[in-house]
Amino acid sequence: MKNNKIALFIPTLEIGGAEKVMINLAKGFSELGYDIDIILVKAKGDYLKQVPKSVNIVDLNSKSAMASISSLTTYLVNAKPYALISAIENCNVAALIAKKRAKVDTKVIVTIHTTLSRILEDVKNIKVKLNMILQKKLYKRADKIVAVANNTAEDAAKVLGILRDDIDVIYNPIINDELINKSKENVSGKFFNQEGVKNLLAVGRLNEAKGFDTLIKGFNLLLKQRTDVRLTILGEGEKRPELEQIIDELGINDYVDMPGFCENPYAYMSKCSIFVLSSKWEGLSNVIIEAMSCGARIISTDCKSGPKEILDNGRYGKLVPVGDEQEICKGIIEVLNNDIIFEDYNNHLDKFKFDKIINEYIELIYNK
Numbered sequence: 001m002k003n004n005k006i007a008l009f010i011p012t013l014e015i016g017g018a019e020k021v022m023i024n025l026a027k028g029f030s031e032l033g034y035d036i037d038i039i040l041v042k043a044k045g046d047y048l049k050q051v052p053k054s055v056n057i058v059d060l061n062s063k064s065a066m067a068s069i070s071s072l073t074t075y076l077v078n079a080k081p082y083a084l085i086s087a088i089e090n091c092n093v094a095a096l097i098a099k100k101r102a103k104v105d106t107k108v109i110v111t112i113h114t115t116l117s118r119i120l121e122d123v124k125n126i127k128v129k130l131n132m133i134l135q136k137k138l139y140k141r142a143d144k145i146v147a148v149a150n151n152t153a154e155d156a157a158k159v160l161g162i163l164r165d166d167i168d169v170i171y172n173p174i175i176n177d178e179l180i181n182k183s184k185e186n187v188s189g190k191f192f193n194q195e196g197v198k199n200l201l202a203v204g205r206l207n208e209a210k211g212f213d214t215l216i217k218g219f220n221l222l223l224k225q226r227t228d229v230r231l232t233i234l235g236e237g238e239k240r241p242e243l244e245q246i247i248d249e250l251g252i253n254d255y256v257d258m259p260g261f262c263e264n265p266y267a268y269m270s271k272c273s274i275f276v277l278s279s280k281w282e283g284l285s286n287v288i289i290e291a292m293s294c295g296a297r298i299i300s301t302d303c304k305s306g307p308k309e310i311l312d313n314g315r316y317g318k319l320v321p322v323g324d325e326q327e328i329c330k331g332i333i334e335v336l337n338n339d340i341i342f343e344d345y346n347n348h349l350d351k352f353k354f355d356k357i358i359n360e361y362i363e364l365i366y367n368k
Contacts, residue, residue, distance in 0.1 A: 003082035005035040006365065007058075007106075009072070009095055010087045011065055013038075013045035015236065015261055016205060017172070017286045018087045018113040021148075023050050024173045025085065028358030030054045039075060039084075041068045041091070046261055065090035069098050076102035083107040083365045089116075089131055096138040107143040107365065112152055112167075115304040116159040118281035136160050144364055146170050148284040151305035168364060172286055175293045176354035183266040183294040190257040191230035192271055198229045198336055201272035201296070203265045203287045206237030206258075208280070211301065211323065213239075213246055215278035218328030220250045225333065230255055232272075234262040269294035274335050280322055282306045289352045292316065292345055299331045316345040 006029050008022045022038065030036045036055045043059035051057060058075060062068035065088070076084070076098055084106050086095040092110035099108050120132060139145060139160055145167045147153035157164040191197055200219065204210040212233055219231045233243075233256070240258070247256050262268065265287075269275060275291035277300040284306035288298055292310075298317030300307040311317040318335055320327040334340050350356070 002366070003080070004033070005037070005079065005081040007037045007039055007075075007079065007081040007084045008087075009039040009084055009091050011041040011091055012043075013040065013047035013051070015046050017283065018111075019045065019047050020286060021113070021172045022085075022087055023047055024176075024354065025358070025361065026055045027052055028173055028354060029362075032358070032362070037079065037081065039072065041065050065094040069094050069101070072098040073101045076104050076106055080104055081106055083109060085109045085111060085361075087111045087113055089119075089135060092142075093131060093134045093138055096141050100141070108141075109144040109146060109364070110139060110142045112145065112147040112156050113283040115152060115155050115281045115283060117155050118304055120159070132159070144168060144368070146364070148172050149306045149309050151309055152283050155305055168368075170360050170364065171352050171357055172284055172289070173354045173357035173361075174286055174289045174352045175349060179266055179290065179293060182264045183270040185264060185267040187267045187271060189232055189268060190259070191232060192268065194230070196228060198273040199271070200229060200231045200274050200276055200332065201234070201268050201291075202231070202276050202278065203234045203262075203269075203291075204277075204279070206233075206235050206239040206243060208239065209282070210235075210237075210239075211278040211280045212243055214323050214325050215276060215328060216243060216246050216250070216252075216256065218278075218325035218332070219256065220252055221325060221329040222332055223252060223255060225329075227255075229273075229332075229336075230257070232257045232259070232268065234259065234265050234268065236261045266290060266294050269296050272296055274299055274332060276328070276332070277301060277307060278328065279303050279307075285310060288317070289349065293349055293352075297335055297342065299328070299335060301328075312348065315343050316348060317342060 010022050026036050039058040041062050060068040060071040086092045153167040269291040275296040281303050288310050301322045302319040303322045318331045320331045
């Protein structure tokens with residue numbers, strides 16, 4: 001009889017792209033009848049409420065992924081899942097160490113959701129450097145390595161010193177009926193019910209990677225040319241005070257809204273004039289795919305790694321240089337004025353559909 005227990009391992013269920021992907025995987029596997037555990041270093045985060053009742057939450061109640069190795073080892077010995085899928089670099093390392101200590105046959109699949117080379121460029125933290133050394137040493141033990149985009153896989157192969165052919169690429173499971181249905185709901189945003197307003201939308205964690213400071217400065221340049229535009233940024237994070245200070249200093253509080261985390265960003269995506277991604281780096285960029293599935297026009301920085309791949313080198317959205325507020329402003333004007341006509345992308349989005357991706361993971365787990 002086939003072992004149908006699959007475990008998913010991630011630090012927390014705080015708001016984030018990888019966290020959302022793990023929830024979607026849990027939903028998809030569970031709907032197919034698999035016995036699913038979501039293992040958390042610490043059971044906290046706004047996404048906890050989105051875990052289906054059919055999925056069991058295992059709280060290791062640890063301070064960090066590395067501190068959770070002993071508890072994870074015990075879990076593997078007792079639960080003996082057929083596969084353990086991990087996400088986020090520290091959890092990937094912890095999962096590989098725990099499997100060796102547990103001496104079990106569990107298939108460990110580590111997933112890469114970000115551009116590893118960009119992390120090394122920006123972060124001077126010694127713990128991050130040490131974790132990268134462990135990744136280079138331990139990832140070769142993984143039964144499978146999955147990257148969320150082709151460019152992400154190529155980058156990881158170079159950084160980790162492994163063959164590109166040893167990395168599978170599986171896109172994130174994003175587009176499903178739930179998303180489409182939520183996109184049709186009403187919104188109560190500050191600007192979205194105002195007549196004659198062009199609503200620009202951005203969604204993401206308020207952190208360094210998302211580059212919202214550049215977006216706000218670019219929007220300020222836009223306001224000097226037209227005043228019928230408004231900017232809404234949905235998300236929460238440690239950069240909020242800094243971003244609010246920039247907005248105050250520019251004197252554009254009446255034109256920018258940052259209401260925090262939103263349970264249903266899809267309703268905003270379906271009603272915005274333009275969706276803007278201003279990131280410095282990404283793994284894939286779930287929000288671009290979500291916005292496209294809601295019918296939004298897209299402007300994105302040409303950052304490593306996902307946007308160019310999703311937008312097919314600009315066929316389906318406008319690509320602008322990273323960190324360039326003037327180019328963001330220029331791109332918004334071009335799209336608002338319909339100076340650029342993008343190709344229809346409905347067929348292109350098929351590769352990101354929920355059921356297709358879930359089946360690709362099942363194939364990877366049981367048949368490869």
